[in-house]
């Protein structure tokens with residue numbers, strides 16, 4: 001071997017290893033820059049000495065020339081499709097049929113259950129471990145040779161690793177497009193004035209059939225393997241479907257997560273429910289069900305297939321679709337308590353997975369434009385688990401020309417004040433603190449559990465009181481009488497009295513809660529707690545300048561500025577005086593614990609915790625001597641992460657900060673008492 005040959009082989013190995021770490025294991029080992037450097041070195045070696053190019057060289061992923069048309073590829077063994085079971089009963093019936101075929105009471109060896117990936121089926125032929133052909137499923141027997149395109153799929157290895165790879169093998173699996181890539185791709189298409197794709201599956205299938213691999217290369221396609229085909233004379237290198245998946249993974253092929261070996265059909269049912277109702281909502285790619293397979297290959301062999309179409313030993317347990325098509329009737333705007341205008345979609349009611357959906361969130365104006373949503377569009381709506389329904393995007397082919405683009409109104413829909421744009425936050429907001437839209441949301445926040453915690457004041461009740469002209473600001477709540485409340489619709493005498501009582505009790509809440517309840521921009525429960533503990537009473541805080549406020553550990557300049565601005569605004573001061581006159585407590589009990597299990601420790605919260613609200617978690621941590629701050633730094637003791645954590649989680653991982661669940665937190669707190 002010449003030095004150049006050795007170096008080229010080394011570079012191929014390093015690059016292929018890096019690709020696998022990045023795409024398959026999701027654990028990058030080298031930086032993008034380092035990757036590019038190695039890649040370019042290999043490229044230039046190959047340009048100088050073209051004989052160094054090999055089929056498994058990562059430079060060859062995008063190398064193929066555009067095809068005039070695809071050639072046919074005959075599959076080694078036909079690619080079968082699957083029968084469907086739409087309900088538990090249908091799954092049970094399949095199982096009984098299978099057991100009868102096998103002439104057994106139960107299916108020996110149990111089941112291997114996998115996600116059913118909603119993508120495009122492909123077959124990859126590896127000769128001596130090197131990717132030789134990649135083909136679409138076609139009619140099952142003959143597909144199209146799309147090797148050039150499949151080589152661009154980064155997580156399809158160009159060479160398999162392992163000394164037990166058979167000399168000739170076809171790996172079957174699914175090419176798919178992750179949701180985040182799909183959205184990003186569509187955003188880029190909107191920006192470039194190109195039509196958007198309707199859904200990830202269509203765009204994956206379409207991308208595979210691009211004649212120019214350079215175009216396919218721009219689509220971030222991914223792959224999961226789930227089956228193999230071998231020449232008749234080759235003995236099977238595994239005994240069960242489970243082993244097959246493990247082996248594929250060992251050879252360097254990505255295998256879908258959440259696979260499970262089930263001993264009984266009951267376990268299969270249970271796993272299907274868990275995946276449909278929980279796991280599905282957490283995945284970054286589409287699935288349309290599960291595939292249950294008899295695990296033992298000898299059982300599969302014994303069961304055979306039906307007319308060469310569907311195996312008897314496997315079935316697709318389909319889920320109700322979590323995506324539906326409907327009409328976007330209107331885009332409306334809601335005013336949040338800090339004044340931000342939030343657009344939301346009014347939809348023609350549509351059933352998605354058993355629930356009727358009429359509304360979907362749109363977050364902000366930018367998102368509406370990014371997705372090129374127009375009023376009157378036919379749209380795809382996705383609902384997963386408990387999350388608020390989301391609009392995936394419009395279906396441009398269904399446009400009639402009557403659709404109208406939408407813009408954020410220039411004036412607040414609740415008070416007609418001209419809106420303002422917040423440069424940094426991309427938000428559009430109503431600057432009028434007396435805006436009735438803001439006021440309603442502000443009151444809802446004021447009374448909420450984490451703030452003044454006034455039980456019995458629901459959103460609808462507050463709305464009613466505002467409409468009746470009884471309440472304009474938070475201080476008005478304290479002037480409400482039982483008689484006034486009783487005069488309201490649907491409020492009985494007893495509940496009216498209870499409500500007056502609950503409002504009165506809230507006067508005693510500590511300053512930290514009041515500060516949070518006021519809804520000062522940027523002041524969350526944690527900041528409110530720090531401010532209250534530091535100043536002890538509201539008058540001290542109101543007299544403090546920006547510098548004094550900003551000096552508190554955990555309070556940054558943005559919060560300090562916002563706090564001082566609030567209290568120097570005559571409207572802010574007027575509300576405070578009204579609250580003082582109503583007899584509210586303006587002090588914080590000097591309870592800063594000089595001990596506690598979390599003394600001297602600093603925490604950051606992210607995501608939704610399973611049981612504790614943000615405010616509760618903050619309170620418990622501070623009561624145990626800890627501090628809660630807004631951003632992760634090296635000094636952070638731990639990040640307490642819940643569902644849908646934000647970027648703070650990445651930051652914590654980067655800095656090596658400990659990550660706790662709510663349970664971890666409760667345990668540490670509990671150990672003390």
Ligand code: IVH
Pocket residue numbers: 080081082114115116117118120121174226227291311314316
């Ligand atoms: S096994 C002989 N496993 O679903 C067994 N198929 O509706 C054939 N699919 O054509 C397929 N995920 O394209 C199998 N984990 C999985 C799958 C899967 C997705 C696709 C496949 C098949 C189609 C049938």
